Amino acid sequence: MPADASSPPASLEARIFVTGANHRTAGQELRDALFVDAKQLPSFYAHLHELGVDEAMVLATCDRVMVTGLAAEPEVAQRRVRTALAEAAGIADARLDNALFTLHGADALDHLFAIASSLESQVVGEPEVLGQVKDAYRRGVELGTIGGGLGRVLDAALACAKRARTETAIGECAVSIVSAAAQVAREVLGRFDGARALIIGGAEIGVTLIERLKGEGLDQITVADPLAPRGEALAARLGAHRLGMADVPGRLAGFDIVVTGLGGREPVLRGTDVDVALRARRFRPVFLLDAAVPPDIDRAVRGLDDAYLFDLHDLERIALTGQEKRNQATAEARNIVEDEVARFLAADSGRRAAPVVADLRAHFEDVRDAVLREQPGISADEATRLLVNRLLHAPSRVLRDIAADRAQAEKGGEPSAEAGLIQRLFGLARRGTKDEKK
Missing domain, CATH: 3.40.50.720 (NAD(P)-binding Rossmann-like Domain)
Structure with missing residues (x-):
């Protein structure tokens, strides 16, 4: 079901998935069959788009074949990607049972960041995989399959890898x-x-x-x-x-x-x-x-x-x-991956809120301009009173409507989630009634 046009877009965490096979989940014969070479990439990417994958990157190496994608319905897209991989390899879908791994949301981000940081390689810290991720990123951009969303994810993954190599002895x-x-x-x-x-x-x-x-x-x-x-x-x-x-x-x-x-x-x-x-x-x-x-x-x-x-x-x-030094470096790099994933998710949440904040500011400016335009000679005291009344009119009406709808359920208890959000947004302490103040 499509999202409401007025709501912010789904978070990257809600849309991202990774699926594929690596040296831990599948033998070389199967990984070779799944391998997508440079000549196959354009048609494979086009097929993924037809299957509902909005953005995608294919990482195909000797040790792994993995698709990282963004989709409105990632679990549905992942199942379709599995079928697409089987079809491209010319093998039965059943052969991929227990051979493919699939991760969504924060787990998918953690895995991608760990790969770029060489924590998922057979030899931890080897530098080859970082170059392979960069090459796959470049090809995806050239073919138009990586846009702003997945591009931000990959930029963060590369930054994580750089931090792991500069702040630890992982290399x-x-x-x-x-x-x-x-x-x-x-x-x-x-x-x-x-x-x-x-x-x-x-x-x-x-x-x-x-x-x-x-x-x-x-x-x-x-x-x-x-x-x-x-x-x-x-x-x-x-x-x-x-x-x-x-x-x-x-x-x-x-x-x-x-x-x-x-x-x-x-x-x-x-x-x-x-x-x-x-x-x-x-x-x-x-x-x-x-x-x-x-x-x-x-x-x-x-x-x-x-x-x-x-x-x-x-x-x-x-x-x-x-x-001992390698074990310590690996643990430190793992901590960096966790930190960078958390930082990325927080930044993405803030980014999604930015359009709403901009709309709110523009609305306030429109109301202010209307007050000054309607009464150009108004005093500052009267102008601010009118401005406050107009700004609070619509939100107050909506809050009263919500309260009325929930009156039977709440029965005068704690404020609704919406009222609680208003209190949090504006740093309001709940003011008691006269009886409560006595």
Whole structure:
């Protein structure tokens, strides 16, 4: 049912929702199926608009596919978005049971702010996701799917992320993990100039590591990804070559560094694949980082000589000296997210009240002008008396009508909610009757 034209628009809290799948709720195969690439975005956004989503942003990465939207009926819109995702992926809607998460209102804001602040990443504090949110925001603006409402939400989310990184040590959490990985890779290989790296999938921590190693001399990088558009985008970003997934086992021997981050149901690299590659390399060592959950690399690889396989748990143990500091930084960043969400909701409430305040001021000015126009030579005392009477005439009549309507229910008890609001707005103390004053 449409809102009354005289009432302020629904709050952003009442309209916002997020729905999608991430590395905690769905496997890589399903996330890949749901992935919306840049070429699909215009038609997908247009379909969302047809479904009643007023504003939307799609965040599609290796670890998550999520739609953030504003709608007059967010719960209805969320169910339609679920169907739209299934249709775009060419899968049955039932496959999304237990794989999608859905949040509304303040919970949706909290989740979005936490993502931007890298609190929902596999490695807390990694910087990749903030850039991904900014890119999704930019594309949404370019395609006209992000307006003033969602734009304010995203601006607040980015401000929250900035505050989390400047006021806490959250960014150092990922830095310590990446530093541990770089240290181990250096111990295995010695130098990175002349080394060749293969990154399978775009796991955030894996990309961060490769960019770190590029700064230390690594310049031969190859990208493999089950989704061609995603692989192309990552290869362009890293200045890398492309390799088809089917070709990975046969080309494995040519790489000194292998970083994986898909997390599918089956391992990407089997023990036999790595064993054959090591033999072809004449047992020159290879550094392997499995940044996926569940793992991409067969655990049997740990038993192979010259295969130095590490996962995120291994790196966390190496960087254990900073564990307490990371926990503290995470807790502090969580507090910042809660504070920024509360601040945003308060600001949005004030923003919604602003038009009403402006209308009230304009009405008072109109009444004042009418009094002065009708009696131009009136004294200040008489003018103020007339002004007060005219300003209070309509509100007094409405309050009396409301009181009459509720007379049977209230029976002379506490003032109505409307009367209480008037007292609060104007700072009025309830004045007793003569009998009450005795």
